[in-house]
Amino acid sequence: MIGDDLIARILREGERRADEVEVFYARGTSVSAEIKKGILGTAEESEAWSMAIRTVRDGRIGSSSTGDPDRWKECLEAALASGRLATPQQWGGFPKPAEMAGTASSSDPDIVVAIEDAAGMVDALLAGAAEHPVEVVGGSADLARSYIAVANTNGVAYGMDRTVAAVSLEAIREQSTGYEFDASPFRADIDARSVGEEAAALAARSLGGSEVATGRYDVVLSPVAAASILGQVILPALSGRNVKAGRSFLADKVGEQVFDETLSVYDDPFAPGLGSTAWDAEGTPTRRLVFVEQGVLRRFAYDLKTGYRYGEGSTGSAVRSGGDTPGIGFHNLFIDGPRVKEPGDERAVWIHDVVGAHTANPFSGDFSVEISNPFWIEGGDLVEPIRTAMFAGNAFEMLRAIGGLGNDARHVGRLTIPSIRLNNQQIIGK
Structure with missing residues (x-):
């Protein structure tokens, strides 16, 4: 992967000029479908990429970040420069590779980051809200998949996948409002219809x-x-x-x-x-x-x-x-x-x-x-x-x-x- 290759290159370059270097890297894709005036409104797909670099020299910690992989050299230079201005502190080093005490449970292979899937969740939200005499004024359905990694010059090189499914809905009846939401790494945990129904029920039942x-x-x-x-x-x-x-x-x-x-x-x-x-x-x-x-x-x-x-x-x-x-x-x-x-x-x-x-x-x-x-x-x-x-x-x-x-x-x-x-x-x- 381009991320892994780039991380290794940054560590090699940084190690020549600092005692230690750390790189934290994240990339991901997401879709979001919004509710506008009680119906499915805009639906957008996006990609994100970010990297943060920390350097340590003589107990001085420097840091910088970038959202452009082509500017990694500038990011490294900025981290080194900020380290030269930092106050020295007691420092025992970045972690070394170690055995993990357990495994993560943060990624769902069944999540499909697609506009049609997010739109289906919006339909379920609206179906739930329709159980009560309310006006739906907002809400959304979001799906995301990302990969994050951390590596340092002591040999640590860890990476993991994350997924998120999230829904929300806001309803109003006269002067009474109701809002509900849910979010989970697992699509099966999200009952969009129930979230919509609960938000609408709060608005309807809070009246008077x-x-x-x-x-x-x-x-x-x-x-x-x-x-x-x-x-x-x-x-x-x-x-x-x-x-x-x-x-x-x-x-x-x-x-x-x-x-x-x-x-x-x-x-x-x-x-x-x-x-x-x-x-x-x-x-x-x-x-x-x-x-x-x-x-x-x-x-x-x-x-x-x-x-x-x-x-x-x-x-x-x-x-x-x-x-x-x-x-x-x-x-x-x-x-x-x-x-x-x-x-x-x-x-x-x-x-x-x-x-x-x-x-x-x-x-x-x-x-x-x-x-x-x-x-x-x-x-x-x-x-x-x-x-x-x-x-x-x-x-x-x-x-x-x-x-x-x-x-x-x-x-x-x-x-x-x-x-x-x-x-x-x-x-x-x-």
Whole structure:
């Protein structure tokens, strides 16, 4: 392949001028079919190519990226130049070849990246939405196949295939809206008709909601709402870089009970999912990492740069997007625990999604968000819609004592999470 040949050439050239060189390479094809005014609108096919180069000399790390394979020499020169300006740091070297602890589950041979396949998924979305008296205002179906590789001058040369199938639909009925989505590496996981039907049902059933008075209520966060809030707070708190910089609420709490004793948080890179991989974005073998075990904090996540700087070593937690430099992240993160009682059995405010989660304070855990598609839930059923309101609180405090986890865990990006019942929470209404 042209990518493999080019990578080898860059490594040979770079090794003459630096102590170490790393190349991260990605190429892919994708199709996207969009819904416009309730029907299939535009459908586009595209190709992408990107490469990122890092060089190390005397502990100085340089980096550059390009989207043009013919400009690889300029990219290498730019990486070397940025390295000369970098501050030296403690550095133990790029990874060497190593045995993997497991295999990735991130590619589906049955996915066909073709416009007609994406258009068929759109038809299914619209068929599902037609089950309710709503207007479809947007949505899409996407299919993609990519190949990524990482190689370095220490002999690492890993490559893997990835696939993605994704759908979404937004519907409206008068002043009420509903939105649903799904994404997976596997086409069989995607039920486009159900996604369309669920989005339309949310719009139709949310119409004419009652006001809720400001006060404290039991709340049930759907997996989508829980992921929106906790993803903005918990993930940054587990980053070793934030911990060492004093920007994590969990710093200095290893071995302490930080969450409810029923909760565990772990990263399983070998589970089927969008982030499944046997090696991270720097070529370090991945492994299952337990960050919180039955409420007790066990560890943090590190990439090479942060691990070397603080004497911790990498946990195989480096991630990156396209030509970006690697950073600390997660592959398939699970927030999990035993299901003792359904969280929606007793009356509570059920929240499908939230708006404004990005404003949550990742250090303190404080948040204030607008809630979307709220209902009163009782006996496991959504019994009455509620007009929009605000939900405010502290993510770390609310996870210290939860009222139950649901049997409805779902993937939201790289996070897998069930619905969560929280008792005595602040709702700001009329």
